[in-house]
Amino acid sequence: MTLTAAVMSFAAVAILVTMVMALFRAARGPTTYDRILALNLFGTQTVLLIAVTGFLYERPEWMDLAMVYGLCNFVGVLAVLRFSKYGSFMEDP
């Protein structure tokens, strides 16, 4: 196992563990904001997972994909705040 492969797989395992923790918070989280927070954390971890696996397979041009993930994650959280009753975006029509 070369150095990079070892390091990358360690990082991948660490990220997967964080993802599971985020899911744990999403399932248990008392307030809905904990769930939205967990969703945000989950999205960021997916971005990192794609970046790391990109290097694990020696295909570094996957960074665009990671960029799109980050974008969608950001828009998703803003959309939840805009449209849900939990958000403070909601203008009075």
Added chain:
Amino acid sequence: METAITVVLFVLLLATAIILGRQRNLFAASMLTGIFSLVSAGLFTVMEAVDVAFTEAAVGAGISTVLMLATLSLTEDVEAREKKISWPALAVVVLTGGALIYGTLDMPNFGDPHAVVHGEIARYYIDRSWDEIGLPNMVTSILASYRGSDTFGELGVVFVAGTSVLLLLGGRRSELPASGESPGHERPSSRPPGKRHAHVREMPVVRTVAKVMLPYIVLFAFYVQAHGDFGPGGGFQAGVILATAFILFGLVFGPQELVRHVPPERLERIMAVGLMIYGGVGVVAMLLGGQFLAYGVFTPSHPSHGHHYGIFMVELGVGITVSAVMIIIYATFATRRPSLAPQVVLDAEDRCETEVSADDVPLVPEERALRSGADLLAEGAAGTDAASEVPS
């Protein structure tokens, strides 16, 4: 290592799907749909399907979650019935699933390079597409040139989706200032009157950051459009990312602002222009003597250059139409004036329906139980954050 990640991702997917099925709070369910798309896009990346992962992430996690949330803000956000197994559905599901499992028994091993499916046309594309078309990204060369009519039909589907949403929801757009027949009438939001929220103007951080980030997202969209020939990307992905930039603008500054800057009447024309560009490239090829969409005819001396021009024009048409349609669909949903029709809730015995108006304070007990039940579910038991569970 790869099978380990695949197993974990499948478990995550299955967990998300089952929680999605049981979740009665539809906002949480639409968030879970977003997570499901993200994880499935992750799975596609692990399975080396980069273009599919790109599109699934941009479309599934981005657009469809936003559309579902916009719909939920116009309809009820809690599912009425409690969870009970419906046996006929289970029968159909077991039957179909059994047929599919029966079908997989004779399939070649997963990932077997000598399977029949990799033989015929796949072998041709891998060996010959560099000489005939010369694009590093085989998927784009197949998508736009070998199977160009598929993508033309696909663009037709996107055009029909845009036309349909305009036909269905284009009518009652809420005019710019809070006009409409009852300015004073409050949208029957399920939030109690006491808890009005800070207007978006009081969130300067989000507005300034959005202003800073928007140009870079648009630049990224153009990069993806041009980069489609060399790596993952192309017309669809670029169109969706461009639309995501405008949707971000609409989320932060409000749909009226978006409609003011990007008037739907002009967008409808742009939607049509993209499809006509695609069709036009095909017709020009016909006029030059080739078949429909035969780009080789553009430069008879060395056909692969003709393919480059053809594919670039075709991808441009796709990008234009897809972005226009996605923005139109979002703007139509977001500016749709919520109906003031009261929510009809059928009594348990289905004898008489109680016309319940969501905004009259004394909610029907069953409705309140439903509502607070959902809040309890969302806010969590054990009295934590009790203050936040506002008496609705």
Added chain:
Amino acid sequence: MSEHLPILMVLVPLLSAPLVVFIKHRKASRVIATLACALSACAAWTLALQMSSAVSYPLGGWRPAIGIELRVDFAGAYVAAIVSTIATFAISLGTRGTREDVVGREMFFYAAFLMCVAGLMGMVVTGDAFNVFVFLEISSLSTYTLVAMGKERRALTAALNYLFLGTLGGTFVLIGIGLMYQMTGTLNAAAVSARIREVEHLRTTHVAFAFLAVGLGIKLAVFPLHQWLPGAYSQAPHAVSSFLAGTATKVMYFQLIRVVVSFFGVAYVFDTLHFGDFLLPLSLVAMFAGSLSAIFQPSLRRLLAYSSIGQVGYLTLALSLGTEAGLNAGLLHLGAHAVTKTALFLIAAAFIAQVGDDRLDRLSGLGKRYPLLSLGFVLGGLSLIGVPGTVGFVSKWALLEAVLAGGRPWLAFLILASSMLAVVYVFRVVEVLYFRAPLANAPPLARERADWGSWVPAGLLVLVSVGLGVWSELPSEYVATAAQSLFGGAR
């Protein structure tokens, strides 16, 4: 120019849809739409009449298996001609019967209609498995929206139910195509049928055919999967309901024939899979259940919708025989029913234009008031039953011949019995029209003068159905060669 005919049939409506949206002119969009359908019909008819053998049009200049190939044989040209002609008749009704908030935005209605026509035409001419799915989705998506444009609020629920069932059907077709691709490695029809021999024994191929058959069955409204049809046809605007009644299920039926004959091969489907034994009982149940429930329907268009389910039973019965005569009868009945049912729906639309509602009690006693329309309905009804002298008889006769040649006389008896049911529900309408006194306290008629816009297409189609019945050798000759070329003496 003439070698581009196969793609022009699809391209003209497909490109005039964005043109209509781009121009955004209410009056012009209707003219463009009608012109586009007429042009497509001319292309289809010239191709059908002047082609000597199956025409292959390689899209993108690539050879067939590599690129996508449009493959039009006699049967394909025949169905394409029918679809585009009926589209021209239907679109001339314009936006009658649509909701009032469509008024400012007719161009989108016409664009969706043109895309539906282009989708159906594309499905008929394409020879590539996945391209069929793409055109199927174009036509289905635009159909859901067009159905939702109906006047009453029930059109919305009909459209949404149709969306759920139709999308499930489309996804089943997608799974079937995927499994077929996995087994044969190619998507082109000719290439698939060549390779299907080697994988015939594999279970995945059986499941692939099963999913394709069930998916197309849902779109075809075969008996147990037909719940979406009555609501969709009875709530849709006039132009849409008459167009769909004539063509949507017929194109799906033709696609089922193509899957059975040119993708999988008749020998495999009927001998190893015994598909005929599955299809026969379903079609018999459809024939009787459809006609029986048609008798008790309160409104004219629902009655015609349930009769369509019954007629689809005849189509699937013809296919289930698995012989060339059966195929010939199926194709003939496809054309006959398309013309007849569209004529009847156009007449129903004319009645609604005059009376304002198509409930049977509102139509009582109108035989004397609108003799021309009622006569049209009677002729259409006779053709539905299959009375000699109408096109319905030609196809029912061919069906009886095919059944008798198949050596199953009891089937012929069942066909005649279900035709008796057709007599009952046609006569029920005739009795309401002629033999009942008009309601004294009926609300006033929608409009006194004849609405010629909806009368003329209805009258023309009725004349066509009677004309084809009298000169019956015109259709039956052409269809015989079509069936022979398609079947190729496989069994």
Added chain:
Amino acid sequence: MTLPNVWNYWAVVVLMMVGLYIVIAKPNYVKKLMGLSLFQVSVIMLYVSMGRVTGGTAPIYILDDGAPRPFVLYTNPVPHVLMLTAIVVGIATTAVGLALVVRIREAYGSSEEDVVAELDRREVEAANALAAQRAAESDASSATAAHAGASHEEHA
């Protein structure tokens, strides 16, 4: 019989069936549309896992100074092309479905299938009752007219 290594397909089939169950069983229209998009994404997974080649890299040529490196094992690009179409068809159907749900919520006041079906049933019942009642009235009035001996033809 040796079972081929097809557990991937079985996992996809299970996901597909969860989606199909949600579409059929859940009465809420928005939940049904979520189940539908679940069903379509898992069909996409079926195609992609069909095209997978172990050890094969993504179907993008690895270029060594302008020419693709020979003897590189690529995954099958054809399912990826087909699935780009299926994803777009999925989002288009979801968008039209959501637009219909919004219109139904405005017209009926509810986005639950059983409530809407109940309201439709009542609407049809009322129409039939009205028709029957009107028919009874007209029979009564025509009976009285006949009774009154007016023998001239009854005009509408």
Added chain:
Amino acid sequence: MITDVLHVIGAFFVVVGALFCVIGGIGVIRLPDFYSRCHGSGITDSAGAGALLLGLMFFAPPLVAFKLLALVAFLWVSSTVSTHSLAKAAYSQGVRIENVPRKDWTIAPPPPPAAEDAVLADAASAADPEEPA
């Protein structure tokens, strides 16, 4: 030779980033109320993602390194803003710190010594369950 040194530095940063992610994850689980969990998720976004992607830059060719830089910039901006708007929304909805039942350490807990070690042991093992075997 030079690439090995770069790879070693990169490996160091990647490991540090991964650890920060895990620490942030633990923070999200164990911290008592919503606002402190925001801090936990903040760690993974800023320190975790930053260090990890910085580490990856050492392995990447120049163009990809620039993409990674853009990705880090985007992540830092977008996640902080979303956490901010989330916290603001929670605050405006009335989520407060004081209504979270909190273990009052001022009261002298009389746990038996064995229990004490067990709690410590749990805390220790919970802190780094994810050290790779």
